[in-house]
Amino acid sequence: MHRASPTQLHKHVSQLLTGGIIKTLPVWYSAMNKFPPGQSLLRSPLQFREKDLSRKKLPNKKAPSPKHLKTKIPRPQKIRYMEDSLRREFYREHPYELLRPQIMMEKNDGIMEGHGELLSKLKFPCRVTGEDVIRYQTHLMKVQKLGKHQAYVEACNEFYKIRAREEVAERVAEEQALLFGAKISRSQTERSLWLEHENLQMSEPQVINQVLRIMS
Incomplete structure (x- = not known):
């Protein structure tokens, strides 16, 4: 089947109507007949006059380096007090x-x-x-x-x-x-030192015997 180009579509429909192939015109025919499509479906760039181009001096900009083309990762701003x-x-x-030591749940009692x-x-x-x-x-x-x-x-x-x-x-x-006769208990540090001293005294005879065995 022959397919007409978009620019000649309204003419092709007129020929079909004249030949009796179609009985009625499509709804869009009148609009396309008044405003026919252009020769190219692609958008053409803006046309400038040579005089306008000669008057305006284009800035001499260097091509951006690749590092400027990278998108920056959004980061939250630093909040300083x-x-x-x-x-x-x-x-x-x-x-x-x-x-x-502090207990965060306690308040300062006003x-x-x-x-x-x-x-x-x-x-x-x-x-x-x-x-x-x-x-x-x-x-x-x-x-x-x-x-x-x-x-x-x-x-x-x-x-x-x-x-x-x-x-x-x-x-x-x-x-x-x-x-008034109160007895102050030892602190945790004093108790740890006292336990260490007791253990050293208990293990001292065993250490002496091992040293004598090694020397003999």
């Missing part, structure tokens, strides 16, 4: 504060009513950690407009006073307990 740098500086100079509460106004005894010092330093920097170093020194001074009061209170409590 001011407290992060303060926390890093404090625990770098006070590493033993990280060894103090002692620190707000982040801006001064350490000097805390009631004693109280539980003061490095996080309280960092919040106090942040308060000094934001509210009292102190510099980072000055706020750090003032917060640490208040922190040292509280730690000194805690040590004095513990020493006084221990002396009072001994005065």
Whole structure:
């Protein structure tokens, strides 16, 4: 069967109607007759005049290198808080504060009513950690407009006073307990050393006998 080209389709349909092969025209015939298709179905590029091209100077761009054609992998942005740098500086100079046991479920019993509460106004005894010092330093920097170093020194001074009061209170409590006849149990470290000493004394005769056997 002969197939007409798309550009001559409306003419081919007219010939079929004249020859009596088809009785009625298709619905699209009138539209195609008014707006016949072009000679090429491909889109032609935009046509520019030579004068326009001569007036405009094309930029001399280098071809992009292959590394610029790679798509970058989307990564989440880094979230930084001011407290992060303060926390890093404090625990770098006070590493033993990280060894103090803490229960995360316990609250501060309302002692620190707000982040801006001064350490000097805390009631004693109280539980003061490095996080309280960092919040106090942040308060000094934001509210009292102190510099980072000055706020750090003032917060640490208040922190040292509280730690000194805690040590004095513990020493006084221990002396009072001994005065009233309390027996203080050994710490875990002292108990471990005592057990090690007992085991060494028990194994000393066996070691001496083995050495004498080897020498004989």
